[in-house]
Amino acid sequence: MTRDRGVHDIGGTQGWGKVPHSPDEPPFHNEWERRVLGLMFQVLRHTATRPGEMRYALERLAPDDYFDHGGYYGRWEAVMELLLEEYALLAPGELDVLLGAKEGTGPAHRASRVAPKDPHKLPADRKTPPPNHRTVRRELVDPPHFGVGDRVVALGANQEGHTRLPEYVTGVVGTVVKIHPAEVLPDSTAHDLGERPQHVICVGYRAEDLWGNESEAGVVVNVDLYENYLTAVEEAA
Amino acid sequence: MSSGTDHHHETDPRSPEVRTEALEDLLVEKGIVDRARVEALIERFENDLGPMVGARLVAKAWLSPEFRRRLLDDADEVVAAEDIQGAEIEHIEIKANEPGVHNVVVCTLCSCYPWALLGLPPNWYKSPEYRARVVREPRKVLDEMGLSLDADTEVRVWDSSSETRFLVLPEQPEGTDHLDLEELAHLVSRDSMIGVARAQKP
Numbered sequence: 001m002t003r004d005r006g007v008h009d010i011g012g013t014q015g016w017g018k019v020p021h022s023p024d025e026p027p028f029h030n031e032w033e034r035r036v037l038g039l040m041f042q043v044l045r046h047t048a049t050r051p052g053e054m055r056y057a058l059e060r061l062a063p064d065d066y067f068d069h070g071g072y073y074g075r076w077e078a079v080m081e082l083l084l085e086e087y088a089l090l091a092p093g094e095l096d097v098l099l100g101a102k103e104g105t106g107p108a109h110r111a112s113r114v115a116p117k118d119p120h121k122l123p124a125d126r127k128t129p130p131p132n133h134r135t136v137r138r139e140l141v142d143p144p145h146f147g148v149g150d151r152v153v154a155l156g157a158n159q160e161g162h163t164r165l166p167e168y169v170t171g172v173v174g175t176v177v178k179i180h181p182a183e184v185l186p187d188s189t190a191h192d193l194g195e196r197p198q199h200v201i202c203v204g205y206r207a208e209d210l211w212g213n214e215s216e217a218g219v220v221v222n223v224d225l226y227e228n229y230l231t232a233v234e235e236a237a
Numbered sequence: 238m239s240s241g242t243d244h245h246h247e248t249d250p251r252s253p254e255v256r257t258e259a260l261e262d263l264l265v266e267k268g269i270v271d272r273a274r275v276e277a278l279i280e281r282f283e284n285d286l287g288p289m290v291g292a293r294l295v296a297k298a299w300l301s302p303e304f305r306r307r308l309l310d311d312a313d314e315v316v317a318a319e320d321i322q323g324a325e326i327e328h329i330e331i332k333a334n335e336p337g338v339h340n341v342v343v344c345t346l347c348s349c350y351p352w353a354l355l356g357l358p359p360n361w362y363k364s365p366e367y368r369a370r371v372v373r374e375p376r377k378v379l380d381e382m383g384l385s386l387d388a389d390t391e392v393r394v395w396d397s398s399s400e401t402r403f404l405v406l407p408e409q410p411e412g413t414d415h416l417d418l419e420e421l422a423h424l425v426s427r428d429s430m431i432g433v434a435r436a437q438k439p
């Protein structure tokens with residue numbers, strides 16, 4: 001990949017082979033994958049508890065650890081090490097020492113640090129009624145700025161750090177398909193900068209607008225975007 | 238990864254297998270992890286959760302137009318009424334296939350998936366090949382996975398980039414009107430609810 005995008009942000013990238021598909025694939029292929037699943041939920045309670053925090057930790061892994069450390073559950077193993085070190089529940093390199101390996105063998109050593117984010121470049125926080133159970137959904141008094149059928153574009157993140165805006169729709173004009181319930185903004189919560197809840201706007205993109213001449217006919221890609229990502233597009237009369 | 242087909246014990250300190258084992262021991266020793274709870278959680282995911290939860294919703298929608306309408310209008314209401322609980326169902330939307338329209342679900346940025354309805358996601362769904370390609374060339378990807386669509390069928394891809402989770406309602410196979418709920422549910426594969434297969438014929 002030549003573009004300056006996160007390791008995880010791979011939608012629409014090229015050069016990949018066939019999907020390793022088998023219809024009856026079991027959820028686990030070996031015992032350690034099962035253990036990782038079981039461990040993760042306990043580790044998360046002590047570490048990444050904010051919405052977006054664990055995803056952002058995954059996004060900060062080195063490409064080798066993200067793609068080539070045993071796949072999905074290997075990526076989870078790596079992110080547990082990273083989070084446990086960042087929350088000081090493991091000393092840096094503690095697992096390496098235990099394994100008799102050179103310190104810095106582990107994935108936490110290779111991961112990127114949390115990027116500093118300027119809260120003034122995020123949308124303002126808004127008070128919402130506290131939910132009566134654990135959820136990312138919030139009740140916003142202000143109605144959404146956009147309605148179904150509106151033409152919109154996401155111009156791109158204005159700073160480093162976690163976002164849920166995929167690169168492949170950035171700068172492409174789409175049409176609002178639906179408005180989902182409002183949620184806290186992961187771009188903010190992942191960085192511990194408050195909830196800043198947003199309406200969530202489902203935007204439909206025509207394949208020809210995303211991929212140009214190479215696109216397949218009759219394809220629409222629908223992407224859920226936080227309202228602050230979007231700008232209205234004035235159509236020429 | 239060099240996990241190998243023989244069952245010799247992996248010793249490379251870089252391998253996820255070795256690191257997972259050592260990490261579990263260390264976290265148990267530190268009191269951060271309770272091994273019995275790890276076991277219990279794994280068993281719950283393996284035994285209690287799975288695609289049958291979603292498959293029964295699909296079968297009910299085939300049997301009852303009224304249930305289908307409720308499911309498509311407000312799946313959250315149905316999920317609550319059916320007392321379905323679990324991870325990753327903050328907000329559910331069901332997308333119905335119909336003649337001329339085919340839906341398929343992906344998460345390009347990570348691997349979001351409606352766990353409470355489908356159980357644990359299969360590896361291929363989480364693979365970079367699927368995540369990267371199905372938004373750019375869905376017809377080709379589906380064709381490679383064994384599902385060929387007519388050229389005039391519109392393909393709607395749903396990229397799970399917020400906390401909304403999607404489930405595809407596949408079309409009911411012809412000649413199955415006489416089947417009951419459980420029989421119909423067995424025709425509804427995990428893959429058909431992700432949108433990479435059709436419901437099976439009996």
